[in-house]
Amino acid sequence: MNIIKSKGLLIFTLCIPFFQLKAQLIKNTAKENIADWYNLSADQDGVYGADVNKAYQFLKDKAIKKKPVVAIIGFGLDTEHEDLKQAVWLNPNEKADGKDNDKNGWADDLHGWNFLGNTKGEMVDAISKVGDREFLRLRSKYEGIFWTGQNYVRFDDALNKPVKVTIPVDKAEFDYFKLLRGESQAAAASNTYQFAKFMKYYLLNDFDQEIKKTYPDDSKITAKEFRKIKIEENGQTDSVKMVAHMFLTSFMGTANPTGGPNQQPTTLDKFKENIIKTFPNRKEKYDNALAAIVDGRKAIEDNPNDVNQKNYGNGNLSTSSSFSSTMCAGIIAAARDNQLGVNGIAPNAELMSLRIYPKTGEIYYKDLALAIRYAVDQKADVILLGAPNSIYPPNEAKWVNDALLYASSKGILVVSPVLDLSKDLSKQSFYPNKNISAENELSNFLTVAASDSTGMPLKDGNFGKKELDVYAPGVNVSSTYMGSTYRKGTGSMLAAANVAGVAALIKAYYPQFTGTQLRSLIVGNVTLRDNVEVEKETFVKDRKVTDLFLFNELCVSGGILNAYKAILAADALSKQKQ
Incomplete structure (x- = not known):
């Protein structure tokens, strides 16, 4: 200088x-x-x-x-x-x-x-930042909760499936909590990690069954075929499942499913393998974001x-x-x-x-x-x-x-x-x-x-x-x-x-x-x-x-x-x- x-x-x-x-x-x-x-x-x-x-x-x-x-x-x-x-x-x-x-x-x-x-x-x-403090304050109430269009759901790790949230949800506070994704890296990383659980579940269960039912003779598919699978149930669309399907469609066919759509054919098993590989990385990013929240307030x-x-x-x-x-x-x-x-x-x-x-x-x-x-x-x-x-x-x-x-x-x-x-x-x-x-x-x-x-x-x-x-x-x-x-x-x-x-x-x-x-x-x-x-x-x-x-x-x-x-x-x- x-x-x-x-x-x-x-x-x-x-x-x-x-x-x-x-x-x-x-x-x-x-x-x-x-x-x-x-x-x-x-x-x-x-x-x-x-x-x-x-x-x-x-x-x-x-x-x-x-x-x-x-x-x-x-x-x-x-x-x-x-x-x-x-x-x-x-x-x-x-x-x-x-x-x-x-x-x-x-x-x-x-x-x-x-x-x-x-x-x-x-x-x-x-x-710390205000957004981080607010995320830490509210995450025990709202972390991992998503709205399907009909119900609030949270992924139950013990049952390994989505379940309806039985505790009452304060909608105004819940909407406020969602806004924190733009104010806190930890909140954003949490949302990505928690939603990945739903994507993984639907890919290995609902979407897997629909693919095999719709394309029983095809050993390889592209995003075009994946996009066409049925995601409605009893005439209703689960918005969480719909968004999961949208993201997975964009990942379909990529060797490393973190980029945009790729029309190269891939086997469903290979695609599932690639998606599952990314899951620990999302957890690691979330853990790192939490660890990065530094607050010297305790010294006061x-x-x-x-x-x-x-x-x-x-x-x-x-x-x-x-x-x-x-x-x-x-x-x-x-x-x-x-x-x-x-x-x-x-x-x-x-x-x-x-x-x-x-x-x-x-x-x-x-x-x-x-x-x-x-x-x-x-x-x-x-x-x-x-x-x-x-x-x-x-x-x-x-x-x-x-x-x-x-x-x-x-x-x-x-x-x-x-x-x-x-x-x-x-x-x-x-x-x-x-x-x-x-x-x-x-x-x-x-x-x-x-x-x-x-x-x-x-x-x-x-x-x-x-x-x-x-x-x-x-x-x-x-x-x-x-x-x-x-x-x-x-x-x-x-x-x-x-x-x-x-x-x-x-x-x-x-x-x-x-x-x-x-x-x-x-x-x-x-x-x-x-x-x-x-x-x-x-x-x-x-x-x-x-x-x-x-x-x-x-x-x-x-x-x-x-x-x-x-x-x-x-x-x-x-x-x-x-």
């Missing part, structure tokens, strides 16, 4: 992905390549930044009325960074003495809290299923994966005009760090719920969430939704990035989001995707006309990095940091506004791009394609974050209330 440190900017010639942020080479050769171009504006600079510099021109004669607190729920924070240490939040009621001085359940929480640690001060970097020594239990974790915030949240912190609150690195949007903000994201794996929702409540109880004004997830276990979802409602009741703005997966959010949901229930939509929850300096959306960012609120600078944006260095990155997380910074800027001068009002001020006052035609990646029948959209088809606001317009609107609204 070639690393050059120059004028406080750390330049990497190797692209390293992290939390969907992609490192880029820094070139300050034009206005659109200025490291912190999010401060610029389209009308004055020809760059689709967030109009922050213009906002400061308007605010220059106004007094700051509050030092807003921004809680970054993420990977931790480099609290000693040269451009951030003046902005790190300090718990006014806590001391570094090993005691819980403020009686909030967390000892020595001076600058926030690390929920992925233990009382010995150790860090936990690797935890808490009960992850008890959201009321605290007294776990520690106050160590700087971890090997803290760079993502440190970059967000710089955009929000790096000192302005100090000849170091970048100019943050709201340098008077105080940064509270709440670590719940591991280096590998996915969050525990208990940690997220408690982190949100911690931020609310410690009087945060803005909460910046990390990456959402496609799995939201119902019992754990209630913990988080209740915490979000608590934040809403206290007037706190919650900012959430989308994932950069090219997904249409009207077709696939990620969690948490503003829809607490069919009847309850959070008015203080703001979703953000990344745009570039030319005003175009990040091609692979998720989008949704009703689900995504606003775009913000998040492509080739430079910010603070670990060890008092700086790096440029790309991703919707950085865009969300821009929105959190602008919200903090508004709050610093107009502290009376609630989270709901802040959201309205930001979403309702953007650099409009509503009729601009843009290219975006999306999915059509599970195939990624590039399509054309109007900007207003991609988000609620139809535009890009504009601090200047939001500040003007806040100023006007504040005068109306006087």
